[in-house]
Amino acid sequence: MLDGRRGVCDRDKGLCCRCHVSIALDDLLFGFRPAHWVWKPLLKRLVTGSFDPLVMAPGETGVPAGLQRFGLYLHVPFCRNLCPYCPYQRVEFDAALFDRYETAAHQEIDLRARQMAESLSVSGGERPRITSLYLGGGTPTVVPQALAGLVAHLADAFGRPGDVCVELHPSAMDDECLHLLRAAGVTMLSIGVESLSDRLLGLIGRSHDAATAEDAVRRAVALGFDSINVDLMFALPTQTLDELDDDLGRALALGVDQVSTYPIFGFPYTEWGRRLGQARIVRPQGNLIRKMLDLIRRRCREHGLEQCAVWSFLRPRRKKFSSITRHHYLGFGPSAASMTGSQFFVNTFSVQEYASALPEKLPVALVLPVDRRLEMAYWLYWRVYEMKLGRADFRDLFGEELDAVYGRLLRLLTRMGMTERASGCYRVTEDAAYWVHRVQNEYSLNYINRLWSQCRQVAWPSEVTL
Ligand SMILES: C[S@@+](CC[C@H](N)C(=O)[O-])C[C@H]1O[C@@H](n2cnc3c(N)ncnc32)[C@H](O)[C@@H]1O
Ligand code: SF4
Numbered sequence: 001m002l003d004g005r006r007g008v009c010d011r012d013k014g015l016c017c018r019c020h021v022s023i024a025l026d027d028l029l030f031g032f033r034p035a036h037w038v039w040k041p042l043l044k045r046l047v048t049g050s051f052d053p054l055v056m057a058p059g060e061t062g063v064p065a066g067l068q069r070f071g072l073y074l075h076v077p078f079c080r081n082l083c084p085y086c087p088y089q090r091v092e093f094d095a096a097l098f099d100r101y102e103t104a105a106h107q108e109i110d111l112r113a114r115q116m117a118e119s120l121s122v123s124g125g126e127r128p129r130i131t132s133l134y135l136g137g138g139t140p141t142v143v144p145q146a147l148a149g150l151v152a153h154l155a156d157a158f159g160r161p162g163d164v165c166v167e168l169h170p171s172a173m174d175d176e177c178l179h180l181l182r183a184a185g186v187t188m189l190s191i192g193v194e195s196l197s198d199r200l201l202g203l204i205g206r207s208h209d210a211a212t213a214e215d216a217v218r219r220a221v222a223l224g225f226d227s228i229n230v231d232l233m234f235a236l237p238t239q240t241l242d243e244l245d246d247d248l249g250r251a252l253a254l255g256v257d258q259v260s261t262y263p264i265f266g267f268p269y270t271e272w273g274r275r276l277g278q279a280r281i282v283r284p285q286g287n288l289i290r291k292m293l294d295l296i297r298r299r300c301r302e303h304g305l306e307q308c309a310v311w312s313f314l315r316p317r318r319k320k321f322s323s324i325t326r327h328h329y330l331g332f333g334p335s336a337a338s339m340t341g342s343q344f345f346v347n348t349f350s351v352q353e354y355a356s357a358l359p360e361k362l363p364v365a366l367v368l369p370v371d372r373r374l375e376m377a378y379w380l381y382w383r384v385y386e387m388k389l390g391r392a393d394f395r396d397l398f399g400e401e402l403d404a405v406y407g408r409l410l411r412l413l414t415r416m417g418m419t420e421r422a423s424g425c426y427r428v429t430e431d432a433a434y435w436v437h438r439v440q441n442e443y444s445l446n447y448i449n450r451l452w453s454q455c456r457q458v459a460w461p462s463e464v465t466l
Contacts, residue, residue, distance in 0.1 A: 036442070050373070054466040056451065059367035061338070061345050063116050063330060065123035070340075071326030072133045072154055072161060074105070075333030076140040076147065077351055080171070081207035084271035085264060087452065089335035089349045090138040100355035101334070102146045106153055107359035108332050113157035115362075133161035134323055135186075139169045144177040148184040154332070155185070163187045163226070165321060170208045170216040178223055188321050189220055190229040190260070196250045197243050200236050204264070210250075217254045229258040229312070229321035234292045236264050244292055248299040257318040261296050261311050263289050265441065269453035290434055297430070309386045310433045310440075322386070327379055327397060334363070335455065341375055344368040346451070350459035365460055366451075372398070376405060381443075384436055387428040389419075402426070 063070075078093045078101070079086075091097070120127060133154060140147055147166075155161060165188040166181060173191070181189075195201050196210040220228055230251050234244050251259055266273050300306075300313035308314040309322065331338045334354040337346045348354050348365040357363040370378070376398060383389045389410075394402040403410065410426055413419040418432035428436065447466050454464050 054368055054374075054447075056346075056366035056368045056464045056466065057462070058365065058460065059345075061340075061343055061362065061364050061367055062119060063112075063128075063340055064342055065119050065125045067128045067328055067340065068126075069129040069131050070328035070330060071131050072158060073323075073329055073331040073336055073338075074133070074135050074140070074150060074154065075137065075331065075336040075347075076135065076142060077101070077138045077334045078142045079137070079139045079169070080142065081205075082271075084205045084275070085266065087265070087267040087270050087448075088136075088138065089452070089456065091351055093142055097351055097355075098143060098146070101351055102143075102150070104355040104358040104363075105150055105333055108363060109150070109153050109157050111359060111362055112330065112332070116158075127159060130155075130159045130161040131326055132163045132165065134326075134329075135164070135166040136323060137167055139172050140166050141168060141172045141177050141181070144180050148180055151184045151186070158330075160185075163319070165190065165323075167192065168216070168220075170213040173216050173220065175219060178220060182223065182225070187226040188229070188319060189225050189227075190231060190321050191217055191220065192231045193217065193251060194231060194233045195236065195239075195243075196247045197239075200239055200243065203238070204233070204236060214250065214254065217251075217256060221255050227257045227319040227321055229260055230254070230256045232259060232261045233264045234261055234296070235289050241291060241295060244295060245299065248296060252299065252303040252305070258308070258312060258314045258321050259296075259300060259305060260309075260321075261293075261313075263292070263311075263437070267449050267452070269449065269456060289437070293434060307387065307430065307433070310428075310436050327382075335452075339370070339378065342370055344370050344378070346455060348459045349452075349455040353459040365455060366464055380406065381440075384428055385440065387433065387436075389426040389428075391424055391426075 075089070077088075077090045078098055079090045080093050082090065082092055116127075133151065135147065135151070151164065164184070164186045166186050168189055168191045170191060170193060191213070193213040194204065194206060196213065198209050201209060217228070217230060232247055232251055234247075248259070248261075268274075296313070297307065305313035305315055308320050312320070312322070314320050327339070328341055329339055331347065334347055334351050335349040337344065345364050345367040347363045348357065354363045376394075379394065379397065380389070383393075389402060391402045394400070394405075398405075410419055410421075413432075414421060414426075417429060418435065419426045419428055450466055451464055454461050
């Protein structure tokens with residue numbers, strides 16, 4: 001029996017000295033607001049080379065002719081049931097609105113493909129390789145045939161992608177849908193199980209029960225996709241360590257390749273955020289998250305899974321499912337983001353406005369010009385999340401040495417025990433995983449929350465300062 005009141009380091013004697021120091025530091029850095037005024041600008045300066053705010057505004061967008069490879073993303077913003085904690089752009093399914101979305105998404109693909117063909121004919125360059133296609137939502141399979149049609153169109157317009165990855169909801173993946181996905185070329189699945197406790201699923205407003213989720217995963221595993229990930233959320237309101245332990249044991253027994261575990265995060269603009277107020281949900285108790293993370297690590301390791309990102313654990317030699325492994329990518333659909341290396345841009349979040357804008361114009365709402373240093377910072381942010389900073393990858397992308405650009409920061413982090421130099425890369429240590437999560441929480445609030453909440457309020461914002 002696990003005791004949730006005690007520390008993660010020594011269950012019999014309580015917290016050790018190191019844990020006390022670490023918790024005090026946590027409270028100071030993240031709980032004491034004035035401390036933010038000091039460390040946040042310093043960290044920003046160290047990573048991006050500037051103290052200046054980032055300003056996103058309307059503008060023209062394009063795909064640079066020199067790109068050799070990039071990923072594709074398609075956002076399907078419809079769900080049959082809207083979960084109150086969900087921060088993603090999605091609306092309740094409506095057949096007429098879905099039809100407008102589907103038509104517009106095909107038009108957006110055509111427009112962008114034509115723009116790229118024109119730019120390649122001017123530059124005389126080669127068509128870039130499509131590394132992967134990621135289908136996210138919302139619930140991408142809300143109308144499976146429509147999804148298959150969009151996947152085929154994207155492959156036709158930009159070239160066959162490497163892996164095709166899709167997010168699945170346990171209630172929207174019957175056998176017919178799974179066979180259709182296989183036939184459409186989908187290779188990797190991620191299933192939003194969230195918990196296997198009916199009590200907690202009800203509490204967080206999910207529309208499925210545990211038996212439906214387990215059955216969905218078993219049926220998917222039996223079909224032999226290249227990789228299957230299961231999402232679990234933890235630090236759910238009133239969730240005990242024993243309940244999390246039960247979730248982990250049952251999910252791991254299903255024979256999946258990867259388990260991703262996210263502490264539930266309260267974006268202030270979500271239904272939960274508005275109902276409960278920012279102060280109560282923004283910051284889950286640090287110590288509880290540590291204990292839960294410790295438990296997750298132990299259970300995954302006992303089942304032979306290794307940590308492959310801050311919150312993900314993978315079976316050896318299996319393919320990692322990740323929405324953030326592509327450095328350059330082009331997004332389609334309402335709220336989809338794109339990163340081309342010289343620009344980061346987002347489409348309008350409004351499904352109606354997205355459909356009305358097309359086919360006359362691309363539905364891009366806001367653009368951020370990206371300079372070299374900012375692009376490096378973007379790379380660093382996501383590679384830290386993946387816990388591995390490859391030197392060759394950095395050199396390949398930027399033509400410079402990782403140590404020449406970030407040597408000072410990496411030496412400092414290595415001295416603090418957060419990173420370690422390994423062959424060909426820097427590895428983020430397991431101890432640092434918790435701190436990465438804490439810093440990313442703050443950045444989610446500063447950047448993602450600010451951008452997404454304003455884009456949800458206004459379809460075409462005149463400017464957003466981050
Ligand atoms: C787009 S959803 C998954 C696909 C599908 N819509 C579903 O809900 O099953 C992606 C994942 O993000 C995670 N997630 C969603 N909202 C979250 C929140 N507020 N905090 C932490 N994780 C969250 C969940 O684990 C979820 O499975
Ligand atoms: S968590 Fe998934 S099913 Fe729930 S509203 Fe968000 S995208 Fe839709």
